[in-house]
Amino acid sequence: xxxxxxxxxxxxxxxxxxxxxxxxxxxxxxxxxxxxxxxxxxxxxxxxxxxxxxxxxxxxxxxxxxxxxxxxxxxxxxxxxxx
Amino acid sequence: xxxxxxxxxxxxxxxxxxxxxxxxxxxxxxxxxxxxxxxxxxxxxxxxxxxxxxxxxxxxxxxxxxxxxxxxxxxxxxxxxxxxxxxxxxxxxxxxxxxxxxxxxxxxxxxxxxxxxxxxxxxxxxxxxxxxxxxxxxxx
Numbered sequence: 001x002x003x004x005x006x007x008x009x010x011x012x013x014x015x016x017x018x019x020x021x022x023x024x025x026x027x028x029x030x031x032x033x034x035x036x037x038x039x040x041x042x043x044x045x046x047x048x049x050x051x052x053x054x055x056x057x058x059x060x061x062x063x064x065x066x067x068x069x070x071x072x073x074x075x076x077x078x079x080x081x082x083x
Numbered sequence: 084x085x086x087x088x089x090x091x092x093x094x095x096x097x098x099x100x101x102x103x104x105x106x107x108x109x110x111x112x113x114x115x116x117x118x119x120x121x122x123x124x125x126x127x128x129x130x131x132x133x134x135x136x137x138x139x140x141x142x143x144x145x146x147x148x149x150x151x152x153x154x155x156x157x158x159x160x161x162x163x164x165x166x167x168x169x170x171x172x173x174x175x176x177x178x179x180x181x182x183x184x185x186x187x188x189x190x191x192x193x194x195x196x197x198x199x200x201x202x203x204x205x206x207x208x209x210x211x212x213x214x215x216x217x218x219x220x221x222x223x
Contacts, residue, residue, distance in 0.1 A: 006128060007200040008207050059133040061196070075130060075198075079210035082127070082158060082199025083118060083170055083190060 001068070003036075005046070006077035009053060012046035022068075029055050030064040032074065046076070054079055085146060085154035085174070087138035089129060091161040094171055103153045103175045110152055110175045114182040116190055118170040120163045123203045127160040127169070130198035134158070141192045145174075148188070149181040156189060160199060191217045 003018050010016045026035050033055075037047040047053065055062050056075040068074060096115060104110055138156060145151060153175040163169060172189045176182040194211075195218040201208040 004130070006130060006198070007202070056130070056133055056198070059130075059136050075133065077130070077198065078200060078207065080194075080196065080198050081201045081208045081210050082129070082197040083193035083195075083214075 001071055002073045004073065004075040006075065008078060009046045009076050013040070013042045027067060027069055028064065029057065029062055029066045029068055029074075032068050033064075033076075036076075052078065085142035085151060085156060087135070087142050087156045087158075089131075089134045089138065089158050089160065091159060093159070093168060094157045096168075096171065096173075099155050099157070099171060099173055103155060103173060107152070107175075109177060111177045112179040112182040113173070113175045114179070114186045115171065115173040116186050117168050118190075120165050120167045120169055122165055124165065125163045125169075125208075126202040127163060128200045128202065129158075129160045133198045137197060141189060141196070144192075145185045145189055149176065149185045151176050151181060151185055154185070156193075158193065158197060158199065188221050191221060194218065 001020060003020055005013050005016055022032060022035050026032050033047050033050060037044045053076055057066050057068060057071045058073055096117060100113060100115060104113060151174055155173045157171040159169055170193060172186050174182045174185045194214040
C-alpha cells in the first residue's frame with residue numbers, strides 16, 4: 001500500500017511517501033500505526049502522540065478502528081489547518 | 084451547483100461573482116466570504132486528490148441542505164504573502180437565509196476537514212478547538 005505523509009509528520013519521518021507491505025496481523029489503522037512506529041526513529045517520533053495525528057484511508061478520513069487490509073492509499077497528517 | 088477549485092493562482096472576486104450571476108434573474112442573494120493571510124507569510128500544503136474529492140463532497144452536502152442556485156469555492160495553496168486571499172466561498176440563492184447559512188457551513192467545514200496545512204516560517208500552525216466546535220454545530 002502507498003503511504004503519504006504531510007506537514008510535520010513528513011518532516012519527522014523524513015519522506016513524504018513510501019510503499020509498504022505490512023504483515024497480515026496489521027488489520028486496522030491502529031495496528032498500522034503501531035507497526036510503522038517501529039520502522040525507524042523518525043517514524044516513532046512522528047507517531048509518538050497518536051492523538052496528534054489524523055488518518056485518511058483511500059482519501060476519506062478514518063478512525064483508529066478502520067480496516068486497512070484492502071486500502072490502496074493511506075495518509076497520515078496533523079489536524080488540518082486550511083480555510 | 085457549487086463548483087470547487089484548488090489552485091495556486093490568485094482569484095478575482097468580481098470575476099467569480101459575475102460568473103455566478105451572469106444572465107440570471109432568479110438570484111436575490113449573493114453572499115461571499117474571502118479568507119486572507121494576516122501578518123506573516125504562509126506556505127500552504129495540501130493533499131492532491133483528497134482535497135478535490137472532499138471539496139466536491141461538501142459542496143454536494145451544502146446543496147442537499149439548502150436551496151442554492153449557484154456557488155463557487157476556491158482554495159489556494161503554495162506560498163502566500165500577508166493580505167493575499169487564501170479562500171473564497173461565494174453562494175447565490177433566491178434569499179439571504181440560505182446564502183448566509185451555506186457560506187458559513189462551508190467555511191466551518193473547510194477549517195476542519197479540508198486537507199490543507201499552513202506553515203509560518205519554520206513552524207506549523209496548529210488547529211484550533213474553536214474551529215471543531217464551530218463545525219460541530221452543523222452536525223458535521
